[in-house]
Amino acid sequence: MTLFVVGSVALDSIHTPFGETADALGGSAVYFSVAGALLHPVHVVGVVGSDYPVAQLDRLASRGIDWSGVERAEGESFRWKGKYSYDLQSRETLETRLGVFANFQPRIPEALHASRFVFLGNIDPELQHSVLDQVTAPQLVVCDTMNYWIQSKKPALMDLLRRVDILMVNDGEARELSGDWNIHRAGRWILAHGPKRVVIKQGEFGALLIEPGRTFYVPAFPLEEVFDPTGAGDAFAGGFMGYLARAGVANSDHLRRAMVYGAAMGSFAVSQFGINGFDGVTTVDVEQRVRAFHDLTHVAEAERIP
């Protein structure tokens, strides 16, 4: 089952209480694919500038990531610079330079037109529409968005919701989109506007899968050391989609398992700076972490109700 992601391929400069990085590989499509490729091959559609360290991308290809859909344009690559608070609970964007990303027009390679699994990373909803115009028979379309698009491109975003199977956002975005601070009502509002399901990520508190009449909760993996929360949500998406593409099915049971794979990937992502949390991680490690989630919420059957 072919899986592709459209999103940013960026250079991140991140400051956390534990150190800093400059111009490190980042962006939603990079985190997504590094995580997802541990489960299923991932094709990436995006754009980089002439200054991008493409050799570093090429080295990741051996992990099962196909970068051939990433266009190389003249100019500067997308750069993001951010600083986290001492407790990693909040972050400040110090600088955003869109560079070649500002004029990005996603062109889906012909080999991907018949892809069954499509993840629309957080880009302009009009571009997300254009991606869907180029695919012929997707089985599962999942999309992300952010406050900026909710505020500036609401009509295009609302149209898009009618074309996607699952909206995957964080709690703040769900609240802003629906205008409702109760996360469960916000979820129901989203379901009433198109998607069959909504995934709401809640950072260190885990994530919710809301379906009509049914809610699933996966906690975040308990970690005593968190170095860099950047990309955790995109890694979650990569694990979620990678699992489903591997399974080839996306029913309710599979989606719940996909949530656990997503949470497992999120836990690897935050354990080191940038994408380094995935260095040396194998599919066996992923399966082991997924199994560890079972005990986290498992309640033994009562032998007898006293």
Next chain:
Amino acid sequence: MTLFVVGSVALDSIHTPFGETADALGGSAVYFSVAGALLHPVHVVGVVGSDYPVAQLDRLASRGIDWSGVERAEGESFRWKGKYSYDLQSRETLETRLGVFANFQPRIPEALHASRFVFLGNIDPELQHSVLDQVTAPQLVVCDTMNYWIQSKKPALMDLLRRVDILMVNDGEARELSGDWNIHRAGRWILAHGPKRVVIKQGEFGALLIEPGRTFYVPAFPLEEVFDPTGAGDAFAGGFMGYLARAGVANSDHLRRAMVYGAAMGSFAVSQFGINGFDGVTTVDVEQRVRAFHDLTHVAEAERIP
């Protein structure tokens, strides 16, 4: 198995976006017992002033709450007045009048000296010590505390930790007590200072049970309508202790089930103002809600790993 709680029996005036109440029954021991008594008889030790509407307490006695350990002192009852933000995410204390609670010296009735299950509600750690001095053979001692005592009575609190089996606090308190913002490290710090287990409540995000080498997570029940978060943590404690007293056992499996009973009680507590969320709730309703938690985190076994 005799269960008692020592804590406040208060009159609360609460303002939420949905309305307000004045001088309504409240306090940690009241929320605890209203929830706990749905599972097991609860004895309450506390104090009220001469102005307390004791007839209202008496009416609750039929639910399985024994108020005979509540002293009636001359003077004003403990009153708390608070106001919640529009999204119920934060609250401001408008007024605290300790009244007779300021001179409270818990005297445990003789019939309760041999109690097996003891919950030390959020009172001065020195008084929590004096309660433990009066019981002869407790099987499980669980205690709560708050920032005020962490700041003003740290030595007595640290001594107390060596005398209790489980510390049950919210995330902010766990962070302040340990001096560590990572909740899992904070939990481990607490375990290193006495208690065999720690329960960390996280409000709308659920609660954690941290044991050496093992963590359990129970989500909050998904509610589209939350009217008043007051007392949810105390109701959680009541459900937790009520289940364990009923079971008569407190091993790891039982504690996990107790967490689910606690979360179920929290969900009833927030569904109406004050203790009204428990009006008409039966043990059958509780068991039904507990069963509903199962589906919230349940992941079906994969028939085949693709």
